Amino acid sequence: MLNRIYIDNFKSLVNFELVIDKPIQLLMGANGAGKSNIFEILLKVQSLLEGKKVQEIFLFSDLTRWQNSLFLTIELEISGNNGLYKYELSIGYEPEGRKKRVDHERLWFNSKPLLNFEKGEAHLYRDDQSVGPVYPFDWSQSAIAALPSRNDNKLLTWFKEHLSDNLIIIKINPINMTGESERGEAKLKANAENFVSWYSFLSENQGRAFEITQQLRDVFNGFSHFQFVQFGESIKALRVHFSSEEDGNRTIGYRFDELSDGQRVLIILYALLGILKDGFFTLCLDEPDNYVALSEIQPWLTSLFDLCGEGKAQAIIISHHPELINYLASDVGVWLERQSNRPTRIKRISEEEGKDLPLSELVARGWIND
Amino acid sequence: MTNRKAEILILCEDLQQEVFARSCLIAYGFNRRKIRSLKSPKGKGAGSQFVLESFPNEVRVYRSRSANLALFLVVLIDADNYTHRERLSHLENTLINAGLAPRMLEEKIAVFIPKRNIETWIHYSMHEVVNEENIYPKLSNQSDCKPYLENLIAQCREDRLIDPPPSLQHGRAELRRIL
Numbered sequence: 001m002l003n004r005i006y007i008d009n010f011k012s013l014v015n016f017e018l019v020i021d022k023p024i025q026l027l028m029g030a031n032g033a034g035k036s037n038i039f040e041i042l043l044k045v046q047s048l049l050e051g052k053k054v055q056e057i058f059l060f061s062d063l064t065r066w067q068n069s070l071f072l073t074i075e076l077e078i079s080g081n082n083g084l085y086k087y088e089l090s091i092g093y094e095p096e097g098r099k100k101r102v103d104h105e106r107l108w109f110n111s112k113p114l115l116n117f118e119k120g121e122a123h124l125y126r127d128d129q130s131v132g133p134v135y136p137f138d139w140s141q142s143a144i145a146a147l148p149s150r151n152d153n154k155l156l157t158w159f160k161e162h163l164s165d166n167l168i169i170i171k172i173n174p175i176n177m178t179g180e181s182e183r184g185e186a187k188l189k190a191n192a193e194n195f196v197s198w199y200s201f202l203s204e205n206q207g208r209a210f211e212i213t214q215q216l217r218d219v220f221n222g223f224s225h226f227q228f229v230q231f232g233e234s235i236k237a238l239r240v241h242f243s244s245e246e247d248g249n250r251t252i253g254y255r256f257d258e259l260s261d262g263q264r265v266l267i268i269l270y271a272l273l274g275i276l277k278d279g280f281f282t283l284c285l286d287e288p289d290n291y292v293a294l295s296e297i298q299p300w301l302t303s304l305f306d307l308c309g310e311g312k313a314q315a316i317i318i319s320h321h322p323e324l325i326n327y328l329a330s331d332v333g334v335w336l337e338r339q340s341n342r343p344t345r346i347k348r349i350s351e352e353e354g355k356d357l358p359l360s361e362l363v364a365r366g367w368i369n370d
Numbered sequence: 371m372t373n374r375k376a377e378i379l380i381l382c383e384d385l386q387q388e389v390f391a392r393s394c395l396i397a398y399g400f401n402r403r404k405i406r407s408l409k410s411p412k413g414k415g416a417g418s419q420f421v422l423e424s425f426p427n428e429v430r431v432y433r434s435r436s437a438n439l440a441l442f443l444v445v446l447i448d449a450d451n452y453t454h455r456e457r458l459s460h461l462e463n464t465l466i467n468a469g470l471a472p473r474m475l476e477e478k479i480a481v482f483i484p485k486r487n488i489e490t491w492i493h494y495s496m497h498e499v500v501n502e503e504n505i506y507p508k509l510s511n512q513s514d515c516k517p518y519l520e521n522l523i524a525q526c527r528e529d530r531l532i533d534p535p536p537s538l539q540h541g542r543a544e545l546r547r548i549l
Binding site: 219293296298309310325355359361 | 371372373374376384385389392393401402403405406407409410411412416511512513514516
């Protein structure tokens with residue numbers, strides 16, 4: 001579980017700390033308050049740990065405009081693997097130039113160091129806490145990403161794999177989704193545009209595919225099943241089959257990209273719930289309610305809430321939707337705000353908020369925390 | 371097209387009551403997609419007022435639509451410092467003030483009044499000895515009660531609750547209205 005995020009000098013996030021103590025957390029705030037910046041930096045850290053180069057990920061424009069510092073700092077605290085990880089990353093930018101590098105990268109497990117990578121030199125520590133070798137390392141990338149997994153660095157490998165596989169950061173955009181796939185992909189991309197490839201991967205596990213199908217039969221009138229149809233040698237299209245009572249068992253298959261935006265989003269939202277039985281995931285969902293019919297938001301939300309409450313997942317949700325605000329805000333809501341050219345600040349929802357008006361109405365009137 | 375039609379409306383004060391009620395109903399076999407929860411959208415501490423204000427309209431809606439839909443109205447309100455009878459009167463008075471008839475036996479409207487509050491029932495379900503005078507601590511996560519509720523429901527079903535608080539006994543009687 002992601003317990004703490006600290007970010008300094010990234011867009012509107014300056015000396016910014018978010019402590020997460022609930023399995024589900026709602027982030028609210030006006031447009032431009034900096035909510036999505038939190039997910040964006042998490043995505044960048046994830047990409048770095050998956051082996052992408054600093055130069056490909058971090059932009060000069062990422063730095064906070066009104067700051068002079070040329071260092072971007074991120075700290076994460078993650079509980080898991082029967083302990084607490086602390087990760088620190090600092091990206092250094094060359095003045096004037098556009099070059100960036102890892103200034104330092106450090107990882108601890110239960111306060112014991114696993115890695116200290118600084119100025120191009122990586123000091124490794126074994127799982128048994130003994131001091132390991134010192135290597136010169138290419139500081140254009142993460143040392144954690146570059147280290148092969150070994151028997152004596154299982155703790156570090158767990159962290160790397162967890163961040164890559166079990167942290168899902170999504171802002172679903174149905175517009176760019178295709179209906180075809182060349183191969184299964186284990187990761188759902190940030191806009192979920194590769195859903196068909198991801199579902200192709202998911203459906204290799206028949207039990208999981210069956211469960212998702214069962215859920216969707218409850219959600220959609222006449223939903224029958226998914227089917228992959230081969231086109232040419234390597235491309236396959238995902239068809240979604242629906243039946244109607246009048247036609248008996250006869251189904252009609254629609255390409256995934258023929259479905260409505262809302263149907264596609266709902267399918268993805270329920271597929272995300274479907275994978276939560278495979279391990280502990282942290283879902284960072286940016287406005288999951290977009291495109292979804294009003295009647296469908298609460299059933300999905302309460303299903304997610306229950307899974308999180310049962311310890312099967314963690315969810316951090318950004319939303320402006322009254323359904324989510326009224327359901328979650330008074331218990332797990334966090335309000336983000338900032339002035340023009342000033343950093344994002346966090347305000348917890350106080351006990352006094354919403355005594356006279358629904359919280360969503362307070363938000364709508366711009367009166368929250370006034 | 372999606373096909374959700376809510377049939378079970380939970381009217382309650384807060385998220386803890388909502389999780390408790392919804393989990394119990396699902397454990398009883400109600401379809402989670404048919405459940406619509408209406409908890410106080412206001413901040414903490416405004417819950418009982420919200421339930422009292424919303425109750426007459428939800429009863430009106432229930433009566434006008436139950437001919438076409440198999441509706442259930444499940445209401446939760448803490449007794450707090452009142453007796454069970456007094457809290458029930460508060461709700462009944464809202465119907466009178468709105469010009470509505472009192473709740474009929476055949477209507478699938480169940481009113482649950484935990485005393486002092488929902489935490490009493492939750493701590494009872496967690497095998498603690500409880501009374502209705504003490505204020506029991508809130509759970510840090512509302513869902514932490516869920517593992518205990520299936521057992522509570524099973525005991526309710528089989529009429530083998532051991533030394534339950536009186537308000538929970540009233541709750542069992544209310545449950546029969548909707549089952």
